[in-house]
Every structure is written in C-alpha cells, then in structure tokens.
Amino acid sequence: xxxxxxxxxxxxxxxxxxxxxxxxxxxxxxxxxxxxxxxxxxxxxxxxxxxxxxxxxxxxxxxxxxxxxxxxxxxxxxxxxxxxxxxxxxxxxxxxxxxxxxxxxxxxxxxxxxxxxxxxxxxxxxxxxxxxxxxxxxxxxxxxxxxxxxxxxxxxxxxxxxxxxxxxxxxxxxxxxxxxxxxxxxxxxxxxxxxxxxxxxxxxxxxxxxxxxxxxxxxxxxxxxxxxxxxxxxxxxxxxxxxxxxxxxxxxxxxxxxxxxxxxxxxxxxxxxxxxxxxxxxxxxxxxxxxxxxxxxxxxxxxxxxxxxxxxxxxxxxxxxxxxxxxxxxxxxxxxxxxxxxxxxxxxxxxxxxxxxxxxxxxxxxxxxxxxxxxxxxxxxxxxxxxxxxxxxxxxxxxxxxxxxxxxxxxxxxxxxxxxxxxxxxxxxxxxxxxxxxxxxxxxxxxxxxxxxxxxxxxxxxxxxxxxxxxxxxxxxxxxxxxxxx
Numbered sequence: 001x002x003x004x005x006x007x008x009x010x011x012x013x014x015x016x017x018x019x020x021x022x023x024x025x026x027x028x029x030x031x032x033x034x035x036x037x038x039x040x041x042x043x044x045x046x047x048x049x050x051x052x053x054x055x056x057x058x059x060x061x062x063x064x065x066x067x068x069x070x071x072x073x074x075x076x077x078x079x080x081x082x083x084x085x086x087x088x089x090x091x092x093x094x095x096x097x098x099x100x101x102x103x104x105x106x107x108x109x110x111x112x113x114x115x116x117x118x119x120x121x122x123x124x125x126x127x128x129x130x131x132x133x134x135x136x137x138x139x140x141x142x143x144x145x146x147x148x149x150x151x152x153x154x155x156x157x158x159x160x161x162x163x164x165x166x167x168x169x170x171x172x173x174x175x176x177x178x179x180x181x182x183x184x185x186x187x188x189x190x191x192x193x194x195x196x197x198x199x200x201x202x203x204x205x206x207x208x209x210x211x212x213x214x215x216x217x218x219x220x221x222x223x224x225x226x227x228x229x230x231x232x233x234x235x236x237x238x239x240x241x242x243x244x245x246x247x248x249x250x251x252x253x254x255x256x257x258x259x260x261x262x263x264x265x266x267x268x269x270x271x272x273x274x275x276x277x278x279x280x281x282x283x284x285x286x287x288x289x290x291x292x293x294x295x296x297x298x299x300x301x302x303x304x305x306x307x308x309x310x311x312x313x314x315x316x317x318x319x320x321x322x323x324x325x326x327x328x329x330x331x332x333x334x335x336x337x338x339x340x341x342x343x344x345x346x347x348x349x350x351x352x353x354x355x356x357x358x359x360x361x362x363x364x365x366x367x368x369x370x371x372x373x374x375x376x377x378x379x380x381x382x383x384x385x386x387x388x389x390x391x392x393x394x395x396x397x398x399x400x401x402x403x404x405x406x407x408x409x410x411x412x413x414x415x416x417x418x419x420x421x422x423x424x425x426x427x428x429x430x431x432x433x434x435x436x437x438x439x440x441x442x443x444x445x446x447x448x449x450x451x452x453x454x455x456x457x458x459x460x461x462x463x464x465x466x467x468x469x470x471x472x473x474x475x476x477x478x479x480x481x482x483x484x485x486x
Contacts, residue, residue: 048194049186054456059486060381060419061188062329063181063451064336066322066364069162070209070343071412073390073405075434076117076353078413079149080130083432084116084392092393096433103156105346105395106406112393114433115403118350127424134357137365138415143424144368144377145417146484150428150437153388153409153444158209158344161387161409165444166215166337168473175219175464177448178335180473181455182225183218184462189332191290193228196328198338200318201232203359205352208341216337220466222272227337230324232316236291248288294327307370309362319363326370329380343386346395347404368417377418381454385414392433411437414447420454420486427483442481449478453485 155161187194216227311319389412390405
C-alpha cells in the first residue's frame with residue numbers, strides 16, 4: 001500500500017467519533033468529554049454563570065483589583081515601625097532573619113544594614129490608623145478600608161509571585177482570578193466583556209517589571225473567560241472598528257454567514273470552543289457601540305475629573321484607568337484588573353517611591369470616594385496591593401538620604417474597601433523590624449478565598465475538571481479571613 005492509499009484510508013480520532021452516530025464511538029466520546037464539556041457548555045444561569053452560583057448571598061457583585069506591580073514597601077507606607085531608628089545601619093539580627101532565604105540581588109552583601117523609613121507617619125480617621133506622609137489621599141479614606149499588614153506569599157521573585165497572586169499557582173498556565181470569577185458568576189452586561197484588563201503607563205525612572213498576557217489568561221477554562229485588555233491609544237480593542245469599505249450592515253451579514261458555518265461545525269464536532277468563537281464574534285459586534293460610549297469621558301463632570309487628579313484627563317494613566325474602572329463596573333463589568341508598574345525599588349527608593357505614590361495615591365482614594373458617593377461601594381470590592389513586600393535592610397549602600405529594598409515575601413500590606421469587608425480596621429501585626437508576622441498571618445490563598453467569599457462563592461466548590469483532576473483557584477489551600485468581613 002503506497003502512502004497515498006494510507007492517507008486516504010486514515011481517519012482521525014475526532015472524525016471516527018463524530019461519524020459514529022451510534023454505538024461505542026459516541027459513548028466513548030461522551031465519556032471523554034463529560035468533565036470539561038459539561039462544565040464549559042452545560043446549563044448556564046440567566047447571566048451566563050454556573051447554575052447554583054452564587055453559593056450564598058453575596059456582599060459584592062463585582063471586583064476592581066488595583067495591582068501594584070513590583071512590591072510596595074510596607075514599612076514606608078502602612079506598617080509604622082518608629083523603633084527602627086535606633087537600629088539604623090546595624091546589621092539585621094540573625095534572630096530576626098532566622099536563616100530565611102534572600103534573593104540573588106542581596107545574597108552577596110557582607111552586611112544587611114537596617115534602613116528605617118525616611119518618611120513621617122501620623123494617625124488618621126476615627127480608627128487612628130498610622131499612615132505614611134506619602135499617602136495623604138488614602139489617609140482620607142482610612143475609615144472606609146481594611147488594611148491587612150500580615151499578607152505573605154510563597155514566592156520571592158516577581159514572575160512567580162505575581163503569577164501566584166493572580167492565578168493561585170507559581171507555575172504559568174492556570175486560570176486567572178478574573179477568569180474564575182467570570183466563569184462562575186457570568187456577566188451583568190452583554191455588551192462588554194465580563195473581565196477587563198487595564199495596564200497603566202509607567203511613572204518610574206528605573207526599568208519596570210514586565211507584565212505578560214498570561215496573567216489574565218483563562219488557562220484551561222474556555223477561552224471566552226480570559227481578560228480583555230484595553231489599549232490606551234487607537235482602538236481600545238484591536239480591530240474594533242470596521243475595516244475601510246465595510247459598513248455595519250455588511251459586517252452583520254458577514255457575521256451571520258460565519259455564525260452559520262461555525263454552527264454547522266459545532267453540530268458536527270461538538271467542540272465547545274466553536275461555541276466560544278461564535279459568542280466572541282457577537283460580543284465584538286456589540287462592543288463596536290458599547291466601547292466608544294464607555295471611553296467617552298466628555299460627560300464626566302469637572303469635579304469628578306479633578307477628584308481623580310491632574311492625570312485623569314490623560315489616556316493610559318493610572319488616574320484615567322481608575323476612572324475608567326468605575327465606569328466599567330457601573331456598566332456591569334464583573335471584574336476589572338488594573339496594573340500599575342514601577343514599585344520595584346531596589347535602589348533610590350526615597351525618590352522613586354515618592355513618584356509612584358504621587359501617581360497612585362489620589363486616584364486610588366478617589367475611586368473609593370467616587371464609588372461611595374454613587375452608591376456602588378457597598379457591592380463593589382476594591383483590592384489594592386502588590387505581589388510581595390520589601391526588606392527592612394538596605395540593598396546596597398545605606399546613607400542618611402538614600403536606600404533601596406529587596407524583595408520580601410514574609411509579610412506585606414494590602415488594603416480592601418467595599419462589598420463584604422469591614423471599614424476602618426487593620427488585620428495582622430508584624431515584629432519590630434516588619435520582617436516576620438506575629439499575629440494573624442494571611443496567605444495569598446486566604447486573600448483569594450476571601451475575595452471569592454465576598455462574591456458569594458465557596459472557593460472550595462468552584463472547580464473545573466482538567467486532565468483528570470478537579471482544579472480550583474486556591475488549589476487545596478485557603479481560608480476565609482473572618483476578621484476582614486463585615
């Protein structure tokens with residue numbers, strides 16, 4: 001038999017099963033696809049979520065995650081340690097470090113001199129919370145937020161750490177937090193994606209850590225649950241505008257024809273990704289109307305723009321993205337992931353941290369105030385924080401006016417506002433060096449479990465079968481942080 005005859009007689013596995021309309025072939029196909037296909041394309045709730053979700057009454061309907069990429073220095077912002085001054089320049093005691101691992105960037109240092117913060121702290125609000133002078137605007141909303149000072153992570157370098165906080169695993173390939181939320185709860189708006197990503201322009205002098213699109217990937221979930229990244233110039237989403245010479249009526253006819261072709265393939269092969277493709281084409285068509293209206297800031301009042309700060313009128317800035325995040329959740333978008341790079345201050349921290357806070361502080365606080373005055377804060381959860389913290393000891397030379405800080409996964413600070421969390425409280429304590437947790441440790445998986453809880457989701461029950469195993473965001477870990485909950 002020659003190669004041509006072999007090719008003509010060959011039948012792919014998919015073709016064999018699709019043509020076996022009765023008998024063993026179809027039974028085998030159903031058995032193989034039952035786990036993933038039923039979860040991906042089975043019965044859905046009215047808003048496209050899974051039946052039975054939320055598992056219990058939700059306090060939050062939506063999430064805005066303000067991720068500060070690079071690792072903000074907790075002892076310069078939230079974790080006030082006045083006693084550090086008497087240890088200035090002294091090598092970090094071995095009893096504090098306890099042999100804990102450090103990065104390759106400081107492992108060669110002969111000493112690890114303690115670097116007290118150069119910034120002043122004062123108490124704010126009825127809660128009397130200590131806040132850095134670098135955060136005057138956040139200080140104004142301190143009675144509306146919960147500060148967690150005892151967050152900890154397993155990763156010590158950026159890529160695994162940010163992958164961990166965004167997906168629940170240090171290894172790439174898992175679905176992101178926003179994808180899990182969209183998969184489980186669906187969308188409240190059929191003309192915008194349920195999961196939107198905004199990457200803000202840099203305000204740092206030093207080179208920023210890169211961000212990869214896999215951070216908002218759907219992983220092994222159906223691809224329509226991945227985040228849609230909005231651009232800051234041109235079309236917010238690529239190919240949103242009609243091509244030259246193509247009007248809306250022509251585009252509608254093209255999509256109808258394409259839908260018929262894809263529908264025929266879906267009926268033949270039963271591949272849920274084909275249905276995903278059909279739905280995404282339709283979403284793109286609806287977005288041609290919804291996105292331009294969303295991006296038009298002309299109807300925002302001058303008072304609102306001023307509240308977010310001078311950069312609010314500049315597309316692509318953190319301030320404009322905070323305002324856009326409010327507009328997105330206002331229109332029913334389920335999850336908004338906003339990234340702000342520039343917090344990786346291994347050197348020149350006093351200079352760069354000040355610049356970073358000037359860009360972030362006012363817009364972050366304005367977002368909370370804006371949501372509150374519009375009646376949206378009660379059912380919107382706002383999350384602020386990075387992937388890890390910074391060391392109390394200086395990376396490189398310590399002087400009276402300058403220092404840097406290395407990565408520190410042992411403890412760092414995040415804050416939360418809105419749906420489901422308490423207001424005006426702090427959770428967790430650290431030692432006098434802001435190096436080890438002494439009370440109420442909160443792991444990354446605990447943060448993820450708590451976010452899910454605020455959305456009415458039991459993190460242990462939202463699973464997806466992949467490669468013979470039921471996966472979930474928190475893997476086999478995670479406890480809801482009851483002290484955070486209202």
